[in-house]
Amino acid sequence: MFSWLTGAKDLLDILLVATLIYQGYLLLENTRALNVLRGILIFVVVWLLASYFKLATVDYLLSKAATVGLFAMVVVFQPELRQLFERLGRPRGREDQQAGAVVNEIARAVEHMAERSIGALIALERRTPLGEYAASGVKLDAMISAPFLEAIFARNAPLHDGGVIVKDGRVVAAGCVFPLQNQQDGVYKRYGTRHRSALGLSEGTDAVVIVVSEERGSIRLAQNGRLSQDLNANELRDKLRALLYEVKS
Numbered sequence: 001m002f003s004w005l006t007g008a009k010d011l012l013d014i015l016l017v018a019t020l021i022y023q024g025y026l027l028l029e030n031t032r033a034l035n036v037l038r039g040i041l042i043f044v045v046v047w048l049l050a051s052y053f054k055l056a057t058v059d060y061l062l063s064k065a066a067t068v069g070l071f072a073m074v075v076v077f078q079p080e081l082r083q084l085f086e087r088l089g090r091p092r093g094r095e096d097q098q099a100g101a102v103v104n105e106i107a108r109a110v111e112h113m114a115e116r117s118i119g120a121l122i123a124l125e126r127r128t129p130l131g132e133y134a135a136s137g138v139k140l141d142a143m144i145s146a147p148f149l150e151a152i153f154a155r156n157a158p159l160h161d162g163g164v165i166v167k168d169g170r171v172v173a174a175g176c177v178f179p180l181q182n183q184q185d186g187v188y189k190r191y192g193t194r195h196r197s198a199l200g201l202s203e204g205t206d207a208v209v210i211v212v213s214e215e216r217g218s219i220r221l222a223q224n225g226r227l228s229q230d231l232n233a234n235e236l237r238d239k240l241r242a243l244l245y246e247v248k249s
């Protein structure tokens with residue numbers, strides 16, 4: 001009885017650790033944190049070598065740096081850590097329902113705007129925090145709806161220039177400036193700045209960016225630094241559903 005209980009406890013222990021590591025990996029994938037993790041690994045290897053070869057001064061300095069570094073990491077990665085705990089505590093069913101409603105509202109707005117050739121740029125935040133780009137625009141924190149998105153991008157509306165950032169079903173900010181894709185890449189050279197800023201943001205982060213062309217009335221999706229073919233509203237809805245559900249699994 002005792003050994004059975006111990007075995008079950010060990011199994012639970014292993015499962016919990018595996019879940020934590022997997023969630024941590026999901027959070028870090030495609031984020032700046034992954035680069036930092038590589039840096040930490042190099043640091044640890046150097047520290048181990050210094051300790052193995054008994055290099056007393058290097059060992060002492062690195063041990064002090066590690067203590068300070070630990071606190072610095074908590075400060076620097078505060079947004080990522082907050083996201084991790086939020087995700088762990090959020091009920092899954094409600095999350096899926098919310099993602100479905102958000103996708104419908106976005107697809108409806110985008111379809112209307114494409115029909116009337118109204119240019120639009122909408123970035124959907126996934127794991128990489130987009131706070132620095134949101135800070136370049138006007139903070140909104142508003143519930144998402146098709147009429148609201150259309151009002152933002154309406155010609156002559158004060159915030160129609162630049163991009164909108166959507167996070168967890170809310171419009172975080174509008175009028176945001178995204179980084180332009182490197183112009184040396186010949187493939188997308190002929191595109192204008194709206195498309196190139198969608199490409200640039202999707203290249204440096206895991207965001208999915210929707211572009212409605214004012215010139216052509218087309219709908220395209222930028223992801224991983226690549227533009228999709230022209231999409232209709234149903235195709236957009238399907239792609240967004242897959243992408244937004246996939247990020248939560």
Ligand SMILES: Nc1ncnc2c1ncn2[C@@H]1O[C@H](COP(=O)(O)OP(=O)(O)OP(=O)(O)O)[C@@H](O)[C@H]1O
Nearest residue numbers: 119161162163177178192193194195197213214215
């Ligand atoms: N760095 C940027 N970040 C966000 N939005 C931008 C950025 N640069 C340009 N834009 C938006 O793109 C608009 C200009 O689009 P432009 O015509 O140059 O691009 P395009 O890719 O040809 O798009 P369209 O097909 O709609 O004309 C600007 O008015 C602005 O709203």
